[in-house]
Amino acid sequence: MPVNMIVCCKQVPDPEAPPSAFKVVNNKMTLPPDIKPVIGQYEEFALEAALKIKDAAGGKITVIALGNNFVRDVIKKALAVGADELVLLEDGAFEDGDSWAIANALAMAIRKIGAYDIIFCGRQSSDWDAGQVGLGIAELLGIPAVTLARKVQVTDGKVKVERVIPDGYQVVEVAFPVLITVTSELGALRYAALKGIMAAAKKQPIVWKPADIGLEASQVGAVGRRSKLEKLFQPVKKGKCEIIGGETPAEAGANLAVRLKEAKLL
Amino acid sequence: MAEYKGILVFGELADGKLASITTELLGCGRKLADELKEGLSCLLASDAVGNLSKEAIAFGAGKVYVVEHPLLKEYQADSYMQVAEKLVKEISPRAILMGQTSLGRDLAPRLAFRLGTSLTTDCLNLSIDPATKLLVQTKPVYGGNAQAVFISKLMPQMVTVRSKAMSPLERDGSKKGEVIPTKVDIDTSKVRTKILETVKEEAVGIKLEDARVIVCGGRGVGGSEPFRTTLKELADLLHGAVGASRPPADNGWVPEAVHIGLTGKIVAPDIYIAVAVSGASQHIAGCSGSKHIIAINKDPEANIFREAEFGVVGKYEEVLPAFTKKLKELLAG
Ligand SMILES: Cc1cc2nc3c(=O)[nH]c(=O)nc-3n(C[C@H](O)[C@H](O)[C@H](O)COP(=O)(O)OP(=O)(O)OC[C@H]3O[C@@H](n4cnc5c(N)ncnc54)[C@H](O)[C@@H]3O)c2cc1C
Ligand SMILES: Nc1ncnc2c1ncn2[C@@H]1O[C@H](COP(=O)(O)O)[C@@H](O)[C@H]1O
Numbered sequence A: 001m002p003v004n005m006i007v008c009c010k011q012v013p014d015p016e017a018p019p020s021a022f023k024v025v026n027n028k029m030t031l032p033p034d035i036k037p038v039i040g041q042y043e044e045f046a047l048e049a050a051l052k053i054k055d056a057a058g059g060k061i062t063v064i065a066l067g068n069n070f071v072r073d074v075i076k077k078a079l080a081v082g083a084d085e086l087v088l089l090e091d092g093a094f095e096d097g098d099s100w101a102i103a104n105a106l107a108m109a110i111r112k113i114g115a116y117d118i119i120f121c122g123r124q125s126s127d128w129d130a131g132q133v134g135l136g137i138a139e140l141l142g143i144p145a146v147t148l149a150r151k152v153q154v155t156d157g158k159v160k161v162e163r164v165i166p167d168g169y170q171v172v173e174v175a176f177p178v179l180i181t182v183t184s185e186l187g188a189l190r191y192a193a194l195k196g197i198m199a200a201a202k203k204q205p206i207v208w209k210p211a212d213i214g215l216e217a218s219q220v221g222a223v224g225r226r227s228k229l230e231k232l233f234q235p236v237k238k239g240k241c242e243i244i245g246g247e248t249p250a251e252a253g254a255n256l257a258v259r260l261k262e263a264k265l266l
Numbered sequence B: 001m002a003e004y005k006g007i008l009v010f011g012e013l014a015d016g017k018l019a020s021i022t023t024e025l026l027g028c029g030r031k032l033a034d035e036l037k038e039g040l041s042c043l044l045a046s047d048a049v050g051n052l053s054k055e056a057i058a059f060g061a062g063k064v065y066v067v068e069h070p071l072l073k074e075y076q077a078d079s080y081m082q083v084a085e086k087l088v089k090e091i092s093p094r095a096i097l098m099g100q101t102s103l104g105r106d107l108a109p110r111l112a113f114r115l116g117t118s119l120t121t122d123c124l125n126l127s128i129d130p131a132t133k134l135l136v137q138t139k140p141v142y143g144g145n146a147q148a149v150f151i152s153k154l155m156p157q158m159v160t161v162r163s164k165a166m167s168p169l170e171r172d173g174s175k176k177g178e179v180i181p182t183k184v185d186i187d188t189s190k191v192r193t194k195i196l197e198t199v200k201e202e203a204v205g206i207k208l209e210d211a212r213v214i215v216c217g218g219r220g221v222g223g224s225e226p227f228r229t230t231l232k233e234l235a236d237l238l239h240g241a242v243g244a245s246r247p248p249a250d251n252g253w254v255p256e257a258v259h260i261g262l263t264g265k266i267v268a269p270d271i272y273i274a275v276a277v278s279g280a281s282q283h284i285a286g287c288s289g290s291k292h293i294i295a296i297n298k299d300p301e302a303n304i305f306r307e308a309e310f311g312v313v314g315k316y317e318e319v320l321p322a323f324t325k326k327l328k329e330l331l332a333g
Helices: A041-057 A077-081 A099-113 A133-141 A194-202 A249-262 B020-036 B052-058 B077-091 B102-115 B230-237 B246-250 B316-332
Strands: A003-008 A023-025 A028-030 A059-067 A085-090 A118-122 A145-155 A158-165 A168-175 A178-182 A206-208 A228-233 B007-010 B040-046 B063-068 B095-099 B119-123 B125-128 B135-141 B146-151 B157-161 B178-181 B193-200 B213-217 B241-244 B271-275 B292-297 B310-313
Touching: A003 A041, A003 A099, A003 A133, A041 A059, A041 A077, A041 A118, A041 A145, A041 A178, A059 A077, A059 A099, A077 A194, A085 A099, A099 A133, A099 B102, A118 A133, A133 A145, A133 A178, A133 B102, A145 A168, A145 B102, A158 A178, A249 B292, A249 B310, A249 B316, B007 B020, B007 B077, B007 B102, B020 B040, B020 B095, B020 B125, B020 B157, B040 B052, B040 B077, B052 B063, B052 B178, B063 B077, B077 B102, B095 B102, B102 B119, B102 B157, B119 B135, B135 B157, B213 B230, B230 B241, B230 B316, B241 B246, B292 B316
Parallel strands: A003 A059, A003 A118, A059 A085, A085 A206, A118 A178, A145 A178, B007 B040, B007 B095, B040 B063, B063 B178, B095 B157, B119 B157, B213 B241, B213 B271, B271 B292, B292 B310
Antiparallel strands: A023 A028, A145 A158, A158 A168, A168 B193, A228 B146, B125 B135, B135 B146
16 A cells, blocks of 8 residues: 655755864854755655655655755755655745744644655754654644654554664554654665656745745744744863874874873773 | 742663663752752652652652553553653643653653643753743754753743763762652553564673773774774773764664764763764764773874874774784783
């Protein structure tokens, strides 16, 4: 039976940019313009989970992203790897929402989309690292949720999820509809094939404003927040590293041992 | 409108003891409660709590709500939610502190949305704003490349706290407190998930969280083999444990249980030896509490050298065996 899936993807500043590239200016994070944003890492894993199910059982994948100023070829990667539809909640009003404002808007959009069996989210976004939006959507929609999936299998309207727990894993069974958050061991997102890239280039995303999902501009983004961001800052980094040398790498290794003994670390 | 008062710690049990995060939360909660001149209570929910309620008091709780139910033996969101929701509505705490643990990550966001309040996860620092009595919540964001300070006026104020970020109080068995057995009927028709199987992949040897020395391998190690040979040999010599950054765990070179960082384990050993780890902020989040960080990396520009105290630039295949050999000599002699 084909499975109807929704994957929530966020466009974020590249989390793997060198730490020195991250600069807080006026309480906002900025990165140099040459560092392009990306789809968040855990959302890529979530998308891969959906694609694996589509491979095995068939189905439809709708990707939803909320934000503003989406870079089209960044977010269209979702289509290029095999998602069927891309819905952008794109508006200035959506900017600077907290987990609550984001989850609420995504839940409203999902209600509008209507039919779904599985909603996938990443375990946490690569910018705010909150780990809340997925579970929030599930609560707002009143559906069960399973977190930290490393494997997801579908059989007769039921899902079997392997979820990561400390020192092991659990196999959890749950019926549709369900929200699943995905962790990194599920495996990296596949590469887009040329055919997919060409098809994605032609496909236009659907763009919704707050009113399209039944919300006022005052219910989303910065004004819709439940918690106030008082301050964003970068703690000063401590000391510097003593580099131990030697004629050869091996000698440097031996010298390191001597230095650690001297410093009484052993 | 109910009056929201006091701090509630959502306790966790581990191996028949209070989990270390719970003693840390009680230590932090005690300070906050004293500042507010309000009470500190602790919820302990399990199939059998035994005399751990006394332990919670010894670590700072004034009141301990004990909920015992066979269905609480293993964590299940839908049953734990019923317990948490009922207690919170009954006692209306001003703030709820939970651990940024497997349980806290899964339960806290659900509870916050259910209660219609806000939540800040993974806090490193909490204080009380004297003017408003609100909880000032500091959490790392952007993978640790910045920190954010949040305040919410909605009650109860909810946070999860990173492990090892707070210090427990000295255990004091003479402390007095009140133990309140609390009955919650768990409606099984509301439990929508079914656990078919729980598989523990126990790590052999010293546990990462307890190790005084950790040898951590990164993607640059190149495969599973060195984790079992060169890295392990060094760890054994120093009576330590082997850990890894995320890629080795994702690639299946090591079990997930030894993955260190923002989304893995948080460790704070005396000595942390990072081998072929670039030092991404998300990794450093898991090991920045180490007393001494030592790095071996072939790239002199690698970020790990900004975090380390001592370092060697070079291929680990050449550096590490010589380092281990020399250490062995020095330790013997
Ligand atoms: C939200 C989020 C959460 C994350 N959580 C975590 C987490 O919990 N833990 C974590 O580790 N990562 C986490 N990451 C991933 C993180 O951003 C990095 O991708 C990861 O830490 C990189 O691992 P690494 O240093 O082993 O690999 P790389 O960054 O690929 O670095 C490999 C290093 O090895 C060096 N090297 C290569 N060969 C050799 C050699 N022969 N000898 C010596 N040196 C060599 C290279 O110079 C390089 O510095 C997270 C990312 C996101 C977005
Ligand atoms: N702006 C957004 N657009 C689409 N999905 C999002 C957005 N923010 C968060 N999510 C989803 O929710 C997950 C958890 O986000 P967070 O609670 O911010 O850590 C992410 O991995 C995404 O799947």
